Amino acid sequence: MSNSSNVTPNDLNAFWMPFTANRQFKKAPRMFVGAKDMHYTTAEGRQVLDGTAGLWCVNAGHCRSRIVEAIQQQAAELDYAPAFQMGHPKAFELANRLVDIAPKGLDHVLFTNSGSESVETALKVALAYHRVKGDGARSRLIGRERAYHGVNFGGISVGGIVSNRKMFGSLLTGVDHMPHTHNLSKNAFSKGPPEFGTELADELERIITLHDASTIAAVIVEPVAGSTGVLIPPMGYLKRLRDITKKHGILLIFDEVITGFGRLGTPFGADYFGVIPDIMITAKGLTNGTIPMGAVLVTGEIHDAFMNGPEHVIEFFHGYTYSGNPMAAAAGLATLETYKDEDLLTRGADMGEYFGEALHSLADCPHVIDVRNIGLVGAIELESIAGSPTRRAFSAFLKAYDAGVLIRTTGDIIALSPPLIVEKGHIDTMVDTLRTVLNLLE
Numbered sequence: 001m002s003n004s005s006n007v008t009p010n011d012l013n014a015f016w017m018p019f020t021a022n023r024q025f026k027k028a029p030r031m032f033v034g035a036k037d038m039h040y041t042t043a044e045g046r047q048v049l050d051g052t053a054g055l056w057c058v059n060a061g062h063c064r065s066r067i068v069e070a071i072q073q074q075a076a077e078l079d080y081a082p083a084f085q086m087g088h089p090k091a092f093e094l095a096n097r098l099v100d101i102a103p104k105g106l107d108h109v110l111f112t113n114s115g116s117e118s119v120e121t122a123l124k125v126a127l128a129y130h131r132v133k134g135d136g137a138r139s140r141l142i143g144r145e146r147a148y149h150g151v152n153f154g155g156i157s158v159g160g161i162v163s164n165r166k167m168f169g170s171l172l173t174g175v176d177h178m179p180h181t182h183n184l185s186k187n188a189f190s191k192g193p194p195e196f197g198t199e200l201a202d203e204l205e206r207i208i209t210l211h212d213a214s215t216i217a218a219v220i221v222e223p224v225a226g227s228t229g230v231l232i233p234p235m236g237y238l239k240r241l242r243d244i245t246k247k248h249g250i251l252l253i254f255d256e257v258i259t260g261f262g263r264l265g266t267p268f269g270a271d272y273f274g275v276i277p278d279i280m281i282t283a284k285g286l287t288n289g290t291i292p293m294g295a296v297l298v299t300g301e302i303h304d305a306f307m308n309g310p311e312h313v314i315e316f317f318h319g320y321t322y323s324g325n326p327m328a329a330a331a332g333l334a335t336l337e338t339y340k341d342e343d344l345l346t347r348g349a350d351m352g353e354y355f356g357e358a359l360h361s362l363a364d365c366p367h368v369i370d371v372r373n374i375g376l377v378g379a380i381e382l383e384s385i386a387g388s389p390t391r392r393a394f395s396a397f398l399k400a401y402d403a404g405v406l407i408r409t410t411g412d413i414i415a416l417s418p419p420l421i422v423e424k425g426h427i428d429t430m431v432d433t434l435r436t437v438l439n440l441l442e
């Protein structure tokens, strides 16, 4: 039987950490205790340069005073308001400010608490939309190999990461997957969208022929697949997906949890690629990583399809206790103001050039088999150690951390996605540190 006196302060055992090698971590923990702008402070008092915007979310840099104050004020003024059948002004205001910066036509917003919840919300909107239109046979969902759409059942079903799927039974039925677009034999060391592979979008036509368009509700993709190692779509690929989905009456969903809020040097990935989806999923940068929040933007056409029937009846049976939570809404508003005042949603366009060139200077370091970049996100892919995949990149992660730079690794790919306030000097430090680290690797 557990007894509270057994819980020793600072005992690391109770917290079962997410996506972490728990036993390894707890033998040699890495703890952050503070942060400001581009840097974390470790428990030992070291400064660590943030090369990953936390977990792709702290786009305006850490502990920005406007956001901190907005959260503090909101906590004292209105801590919580019921999300169902009641409202509070800031949730409406935030929805409006989001619509202001979103691609044209995406003008209604559902709030969630994470990227994973945004994904589930988007998939459910898509299914229900066809049903309210009297087209309920459209129930299939099409995702892609090597996609990450969070960890809930809908998301892992349309996602394409084997280890995230294989433990969890048969998942959603009626899901199919397009091939991923990563092709090192043709596209290694590309700058921006690679040249080869546009025709991979035509695989969608094959899948549609197999199932018949009348059974397919939606196609979901990340404009740039982030979590599986920054897989940048071939030129014209997303446009072709848009054309095919439109032709067949299938909704196109962009999961912009990573590409949203300036990561590619444009407000959203949709802006970068000039392709507007029917549904856009966001989270992370929405509140600069401070208070958990996500948002799903949909077109007026989708929203209006639900606004039928008697007015006293709930139109969409979905939502969360914390949808549009006051503290999250305050954080979101202050975050969007910060992005606007500092032009952060487009800063990655210029700074991305310098960042890209700096990353590509690592091309001839040992073990490097690819460098790729777009906006303020980039990846360095390493050759795996035979029989021991992930080991080489994880060793780079540990060495970079010891040397004062936070990077992220997935498989044997190093990903960099610094806060959008990054300066050239920070980029030089990241790249110089990585060069030293790469030269030390086994």
Ligand SMILES: Cc1ncc(COP(=O)(O)O)c(C=O)c1O
Binding pocket: 113, 114, 115, 116, 117, 119, 148, 149, 150, 151, 222, 226, 227, 255, 256, 257, 258, 283, 284
């Ligand atoms: C594209 C994409 N979708 C969904 C998610 C899930 O977000 P969360 O971890 O907030 O649930 C992530 C997280 O990295 C993501 O990159």
